[in-house]
Amino acid sequence: xxxxxxxxxxxxxxxxxxxxxxxxxxxxxxxxxxxxxxxxxxxxxxxxxxxxxxxxxxxxxxxxxxxxxxxxxxxxxxxxxxxxxxxxxxxxxxxxxxxxxxxxxxxxxxxxxxxxx
Amino acid sequence: xxxxxxxxxxxxxxxxxxxxxxxxxxxxxxxxxxxxxxxxxxxxxxxxxxxxxxxxxxxxxxxxxxxxxxxxxxxxxxxxxxxxxxxxxxxxxxxxxxxxxxxxxxxxx
Numbered sequence: 001x002x003x004x005x006x007x008x009x010x011x012x013x014x015x016x017x018x019x020x021x022x023x024x025x026x027x028x029x030x031x032x033x034x035x036x037x038x039x040x041x042x043x044x045x046x047x048x049x050x051x052x053x054x055x056x057x058x059x060x061x062x063x064x065x066x067x068x069x070x071x072x073x074x075x076x077x078x079x080x081x082x083x084x085x086x087x088x089x090x091x092x093x094x095x096x097x098x099x100x101x102x103x104x105x106x107x108x109x110x111x112x113x114x115x116x117x
Numbered sequence: 118x119x120x121x122x123x124x125x126x127x128x129x130x131x132x133x134x135x136x137x138x139x140x141x142x143x144x145x146x147x148x149x150x151x152x153x154x155x156x157x158x159x160x161x162x163x164x165x166x167x168x169x170x171x172x173x174x175x176x177x178x179x180x181x182x183x184x185x186x187x188x189x190x191x192x193x194x195x196x197x198x199x200x201x202x203x204x205x206x207x208x209x210x211x212x213x214x215x216x217x218x219x220x221x222x223x224x225x226x
Binding site: 033045048093110 | 149151153155158159160161162163166204208212213214215216217218219
C-alpha cells in the first residue's frame with residue numbers, strides 16, 4: 001500500500017483565497033483524521049471521521065474551516081477565506097481495525113505545508 | 118483522556134540506550150499508553166503501546182510502572198536516525214488522540 005496520500009504537498013496562497021487540501025486514506029481503513037501543526041500550538045486534532053461520518057469537529061478553529069468525506073477513499077479540508085494565521089502543516093491520518101495493526105495505530109500522511117500570504 | 122508530562126528535551130549517545138520518561142498520574146483503567154515519534158518534516162509515526170504489561174517490538178520497549186502512573190520508552194541502541202520528537206499519549210478506546218509537546222531526543226555521535 002502507498003500509505004496515506006496527501007495533496008498538494010506545498011500550497012502558497014494569498015489571504016482571502018479558498019484552499020482545499022486533499023487526503024486519500026489507506027485502503028480498508030475506516031477512520032480518518034485531520035491535524036494541524038504549528039510551532040506555537042504543536043500538533044492539534046481538527047476533526048475525525050468514522051465510516052465517512054464526522055464524529056468530533058470540536059478542534060476546527062472556526063467556520064472558515066470545513067471538512068468532508070464523500071466516500072471511504074477521499075477527504076477534503078477546505079479553508080475559505082484563508083488567513084495568514086492558517087499557515088501551518090496539515091496532516092491527514094487514517095486507522096483501521098483490520099490486520100495486525102493496533103486499533104488506534106494511526107498512519108500519517110506526509111502533510112501539506114500551507115503558507116497564506 | 119489523561120494528561121501526560123514529558124521532559125522537553127534529552128540527549129543520548131549513539132549506540133547507547135535512550136530512556137524516555139512519561140508521567141500520566143491521572144490515567145484511568147481503560148486508557149492505553151501510546152508512543153509516537155515525529156522525525157523532522159515528516160508525519161508522526163507509531164512506535165508502541167501498552168496497557169499494563171511491558172511491551173516490546175522491533176522498534177522499542179515500553180515499561181509501565183505497576184501503578185500505571187508513569188512509563189518509559191526504551192530505544193535499546195539509539196542511532197542518529199532516532200533523533201526526533203517523541204510523544205507519549207494516554208488514550209482510551211476512542212480515536213481522539215491529543216499530542217502534547219513531547220520530548221525532543223537528540224542522538225549524538
